[in-house]
Amino acid sequence: MVITRTRIQEKNRSAILDAGLEVFSQYGFRGTTLDQIAEAAGLSKPNLLYYFPSKEAIHTELLESLLETWLDPLHALDDGGDPIGEILDYVRRKLEMSRDFPRESRLFANEILQGAPRIDDNLRGELKTLVDEKAQVIRGWIATGKVAPVDPHHLIFSIWALTQHYADFDVQVRAVLGGADPFPGAQAYLDQVFRTLLRP
Amino acid sequence: MVITRTRIQEKNRSAILDAGLEVFSQYGFRGTTLDQIAEAAGLSKPNLLYYFPSKEAIHTELLESLLETWLDPLHALDDGGDPIGEILDYVRRKLEMSRDFPRESRLFANEILQGAPRIDDNLRGELKTLVDEKAQVIRGWIATGKVAPVDPHHLIFSIWALTQHYADFDVQVRAVLGGADPFPGAQAYLDQVFRTLLRP
C-alpha cells in the first residue's frame, strides 16, 4: 500500500514534524502543548489534527524516524577497516550529528530522562543487539593487539556521552566558554582522548 | 532572621521537596503537575500549597540547593595536590554523585535541556568563574609537565559528560548491559581513560 500525498500534505506534515521536534526536544512530551506546536508550524490547532490524529502520533513518528537514523553511524563501524581509524571516524560522525542535529539529540535525551517509556523495547532489543555485536568486533581488535584493552561497552557509552553532551548541554557549554563555538575544540579534544586511549 | 520550624513542617517540607525532585527530574518543570507531587508526597494539593506558595517555588528551592552541592567536587580540586590524582579523584567523586544522586543529575539535565531558563545567570556567572579558575590550575600543571597537554575546558566538559551520562541515561545503559550494575565497570573504565589521557 503506497501512501500518496499532495504537495500541501507533504509541506504541512513536514512543517508539523519540524515544529514538533523543536518543541518536544525542549519540553519533553508532557511539557509540550499542541498550541505550541501549531504556532511553531504556522497552523491552527484543528489543522494540526487534520494531519496527525493526536499529539502522541506526532511524537511517535518523530521518535521512530529518529531511531532509524540515530544508529546509522554505529552500523557503519566496519570490522574490516582500520580499527583505530574506524572508531575515530565513529566519534567524528557522532560529533557531527550533535552539531548538525542537536534537536534530535535532545529529543532522544528527553525520552531517556523520562525513563524511555516509548522506546524501552527498542533499547532492550535492536539497540542492545547492535551494541553487543559491535562490542564483539572491538573485542576482536583487542585480541589481535590492534587496539588497547578497554571495556567495549563502556567505550561505546563514552562515545555517546562525550559527543551528545555538546548537543544536550549546549547552553551550559557555551555559557562556560563565553559563547564561543565549542565544536572545533571538541573535535580536536575527542580525537586526542580516543587516540591516546586506544593506542595499543 | 532565623526561620523556626516545627517537626511537622520539617517533615512535610522535606517530603514535598523529595517528591518534587522525583517528579521534576523525570518530567521537567512544565511536564510536572502539582497533583503528581502531592501524591508522591502523600499530601493533598492544598496542603502542598500551605508549605510552598507555588509550583515554581518548589522547583526554585530544589534548583538552588542543587547548584550549591553540585559544584562542591570541583571546588575541591586542589592546586597543591598531586595533579593526576586530583583529577582522578574529581572523576570518582562525580561518578559517585551520579550513582548516589541520579535524580539531582536528571533535574539539572532537564533544566539545561530546556535552555536553562532559571539558571542561565548562574551558568554564565558563578559556574563560568569557577571553571575558568580550575582551568587555570590545570594549565599550570600542564606547563610544569605534570599533566599531558589537553584543553582544560574540554577536559572538564568530558568529566561532566562521562559521569553524568550514567545517571541521566541510566535506563539506556542498563538496557544495553542487560540490567547489570554499570558503576563498577564505569569506575574502572573512566580511571583508565583519564590515566592514559593525562599521563605526561
Added chain:
DNA sequence: GCGTGATTTGACCAACTGGTCAAAGCTACG
C-alpha cells in the same frame, strides 16, 4: 467556470491545571 474532494477554521467540549478559601481538625502549652 464548475464541481468534487482536499483543506482550513471557529465554536465547542470535557478533563485537567495551578491556585484560593473558609471551615474543620488537631496539638501544644498554660
Added chain:
DNA sequence: CGTAGCTTTGACCAGTTGGTCAAATCACGC
C-alpha cells in the same frame, strides 16, 4: 481541661489542555 495557633481539607475557580465537528473555503482536473 481549654484555647490559640498550627495543620488539613473539600469545594471551588478561571485558564489551559487535547481533541471534535460541522461548516466554510480552497485547489485542481474536466
